[in-house]
Amino acid sequence: MQLGTRWSSGDEPPAAVPAALRAQIAAVDRLLPADQLAHQPTPRWTLTWLEGRxxxxxxxxxxxxxxxxxEAVVRKDDDTGIS
Incomplete structure (x- = not known):
């Protein structure tokens, strides 16, 4: 069994985050607009495992x-209710 973890966007991911995901996570963090983040709570990442992935x-x-x-891929969940 593998447990998930959470961390704030922009922070160093925990050791449990596989190396294969780290570069894309960092790229997403760099794309978040700083001015938008100043007026909202910092978004958090959640690591989970599905069928071992x-x-x-x-x-x-x-x-x-x-x-x-x-290979690491980035996508947007269109079912978040966020617009």
Whole structure:
């Protein structure tokens, strides 16, 4: 069994976050507009595991996961209710 974890956007991901996801997570963090974040709580990442694969989801609905080839991919969850 693998446990998930949470951390704030912009912080160093915990050791439990696989190296394969780290570069894309950092890229997403760099894209968050600083002026927007100044007026809202810092979004947090949640690492979970589905069928042995890591999935990191940001509170904003951005998801970083591994594809079938083990490459990190970034997508937006369109079912977040965030507009």
């Amino acid at each position: 890591p999935i990191a989801e940001l509170d904003t609905g951005v998801i970083v996961s591994l594809d079938a080839d083990g």
